[in-house]
Amino acid sequence: MFTHFQARNEFDVDAVYQAGIEDRPASGRYDVSWQYRLSPANRPDWGMLLDYSGFISSG
Numbered sequence: 001m002f003t004h005f006q007a008r009n010e011f012d013v014d015a016v017y018q019a020g021i022e023d024r025p026a027s028g029r030y031d032v033s034w035q036y037r038l039s040p041a042n043r044p045d046w047g048m049l050l051d052y053s054g055f056i057s058s059g
Contacts, residue, residue: 010035 002013012033020026 008037010037 004011014031017028
């Protein structure tokens, strides 16, 4: 998992690998997303925060 903040932009990249068990094959998945934070521009170091944001995701 990777998250990067630049001003009001947040970029996230996630990747998950699942090893196969018995007759289930191994698999993987990923998610790449970008969010533009309308408010607040700065994210807190911890805790929950109600905020408004736009969201675009592919993956």
